[in-house]
Amino acid sequence: MDLAGRRVLVAGAGVTGRSVVTALAGLGARVAVTDGNAGRLAELDGLGATLEPGLDVPPEGTDLVVTSPGWRPTAPLLTAAAEAGVEVIGDVELAWRIGQSLDDPPAWLAVTGTNGKTTTVGMLESILKAAGVDAVACGNVGHAVLDAVRGGHRALAVELSSFQLHWSSTLAPAASVVLNLAEDHLDWHGGMAGYAEAKGTIHDRSAVVVHNLTDEWSTRLADGHAPAGAHRVAFGFDTPRPGELGVVEDLLVDRAFVADPARSADELGTLSDVRPAGPHNVGNALAAAALARAYGVPAEAVGAGLRSFTPGAHRAVPVADVGGVRYVNDSKATNPHAAAGSVLAHESVVWIAGGVLKGAAVDDLVARVAGRLRGVVLLGVDSPVIAAAVARHAPDVPVKQVLSGDDEPMTTAVGMASDLARPGDAVVLAPAAASLDMFRDYGHRGDAFTAAVHDLERKARS
Numbered sequence: 250m251d252l253a254g255r256r257v258l259v260a261g262a263g264v265t266g267r268s269v270v271t272a273l274a275g276l277g278a279r280v281a282v283t284d285g286n287a288g289r290l291a292e293l294d295g296l297g298a299t300l301e302p303g304l305d306v307p308p309e310g311t312d313l314v315v316t317s318p319g320w321r322p323t324a325p326l327l328t329a330a331a332e333a334g335v336e337v338i339g340d341v342e343l344a345w346r347i348g349q350s351l352d353d354p355p356a357w358l359a360v361t362g363t364n365g366k367t368t369t370v371g372m373l374e375s376i377l378k379a380a381g382v383d384a385v386a387c388g389n390v391g392h393a394v395l396d397a398v399r400g401g402h403r404a405l406a407v408e409l410s411s412f413q414l415h416w417s418s419t420l421a422p423a424a425s426v427v428l429n430l431a432e433d434h435l436d437w438h439g440g441m442a443g444y445a446e447a448k449g450t451i452h453d454r455s456a457v458v459v460h461n462l463t464d465e466w467s468t469r470l471a472d473g474h475a476p477a478g479a480h481r482v483a484f485g486f487d488t489p490r491p492g493e494l495g496v497v498e499d500l501l502v503d504r505a506f507v508a509d510p511a512r513s514a515d516e517l518g519t520l521s522d523v524r525p526a527g528p529h530n531v532g533n534a535l536a537a538a539a540l541a542r543a544y545g546v547p548a549e550a551v552g553a554g555l556r557s558f559t560p561g562a563h564r565a566v567p568v569a570d571v572g573g574v575r576y577v578n579d580s581k582a583t584n585p586h587a588a589a590g591s592v593l594a595h596e597s598v599v600w601i602a603g604g605v606l607k608g609a610a611v612d613d614l615v616a617r618v619a620g621r622l623r624g625v626v627l628l629g630v631d632s633p634v635i636a637a638a639v640a641r642h643a644p645d646v647p648v649k650q651v652l653s654g655d656d657e658p659m660t661t662a663v664g665m666a667s668d669l670a671r672p673g674d675a676v677v678l679a680p681a682a683a684s685l686d687m688f689r690d691y692g693h694r695g696d697a698f699t700a701a702v703h704d705l706e707r708k709a710r711s
Contacts, residue, residue, distance in 0.1 A: 250346040253277035256310050259298065260326055261317025262290045265340050268393035269315050270298045272347065275399075281308060283326065311335050315343050318389075318412035339416025341409060344394040346419065355397075356404045357420070358540040361451050362428030362467070364587040365533045366390075366408045367561055368525075369428060372537035373406040376554030380546040389413060404544060411447040421454035424543035426536045430466030431586030431609075449474040457482060457543040461532060462493070482506075482543070484535035486528065489514070494535045494542075496520070501535060501551070506542035518552025525565035527594030529587075563695035565591055568702045571709050573672030574599075576663075576702040579679045580695030585614035588681035592618040595675040599666045601698070603629035603651075604682030611638045614681060619643035624669030626662045627651065630686040658687060659697035663705055676702075 255278050259269050262284035273280045274297040283304040284290040290300050305325040307314060314330045314337045322328070330337050338346075348354045358377075360369045370386040377384035387397035388408040397405050407422070414420075427448050449470035452458045460471035462485030475481060482492060482505045489495030491510035494503050494517075501517040504510045523534045538551045560566065563580040570576070579591040584607075592598050598621050615638040625639055628651035639648055649665040651658045666676040678698045680691075688694040 342417040357422040359422035359425040370406040375558040379554035380550035424457035425455040426459035429464040515548040522555040529590030574670040582679040588679040591679035603632035606631040663701035
């Protein structure tokens with residue numbers, strides 16, 4: 250990809266914008282960057298780009314616009330670029346094109362879905378490393394995919410958001426998976442159809458297309474987007490058929506990447522190798538295994554990689570055991586689909602939930618988990634919506650509400666949950682909602698929960 254001397258405008262001066270500007274400057278492009286936040290824009294001063302505050306129209310002579318993933322397609326600058334015939338791409342598409350221009354391009358093993366993406370790419374990175382592969386988790390996980398490409402890694406475990414996929418037009422992974430799909434980011438995409446279509450494009454030029462047998466959308470998107478000649482692979486929780494990965498008793502088993510799928514299978518590991526525990530993470534592990542096997546990783550590396558994997562913060566992390574009650578921080582469960590998986594990983598749960606639902610419905614979630622609930626503690630602006638669903642689907646389950654005037658709402662919530670819990674129960678923070686009504690982000694919310702549990706633990710010891 251020859252960008253030397255070409256005029257490229259970067260839309261967005263955040264973390265992605267910095268990575269894009271650095272890469273483009275290194276390729277000799279004439280770079281300008283724009284952002285409505287003047288302070289953030291100023292942070293890119295000295296990187297070799299012209300700073301252009303708040304542009305709504307590309308400068309005359311612009312050859313290419315590279316947008317940060319959060320910018321909506323309806324943004325005036327991006328619509329003006331399209332109307333002027335200027336190509337608009339995202340950082341992922343730029344990274345793909347740069348990688349393909351190398352003498353020995355890296356392999357892309359791509360993961361998307363509504364939930365489980367970060368856990369899956371982390372597992373995948375760990376499996377690849379266990380096999381001795383120079384691999385890195387990148388993309389929507391904090392390590393920019395451009396930086397990974399420029400770092401010369403051999404295999405990329407790439408987490409891709411629907412935003413990033415929307416702005417990618419030639420991406421062709423060695424293998425790809427849509428883990429699952431549930432309502433999320435509908436405002437950005439204009440509805441579920443647009444959201445699903447963006448996710449499905451991950452398969453459009455993929456050599457190996459992996460789908461989840463237990464998720465209707467995952468299967469539908471594989472059917473609709475797998476190119477002719479792609480190798481189709483499925484995973485699920487039952488005994489696998491030829492062409493599938495699955496579970497036999499306590500074993501993870503592969504009947505897709507073996508010499509004779511009709512007659513043989515490879516044991517990849519055990520259920521106890523999967524952390525965090527829970528059916529949804531078994532699915533994530535099988536998806537990661539499928540992508541790694543597509544790359545040629547031996548069976549024994551899968552179990553070794555899963556055992557060495559360290560789960561990310563705020564993702565079903567056990568915090569403490571107080572009085573026989575286990576406290577689990579899954580603050581990252583920011584939508585109903587993720588919260589369901591978190592609650593269903595336990596037999597008897599006091600569920601702490603609430604926040605900003607972003608328009609997502611919760612009736613299906615509450616109906617699914619009703620049989621596991623010992624009690625419910627709600628906080629946040631949309632807690633009345635969840636309370637109403639609990640009243641409909643689990644009317645006998647006690648519900649406590651953290652009042653908006655509480656100075657330390659999470660401390661109050663943990664105390665209420667402790668009062669409801671019995672030995673053998675789990676108190677699970679799985680909010681099913683965003684956090685910005687009460688906390689800076691899901692990390693801040695998870696930290697507040699962890700601190701409140703440790704305070705409860707100290708009081709129990711005194």
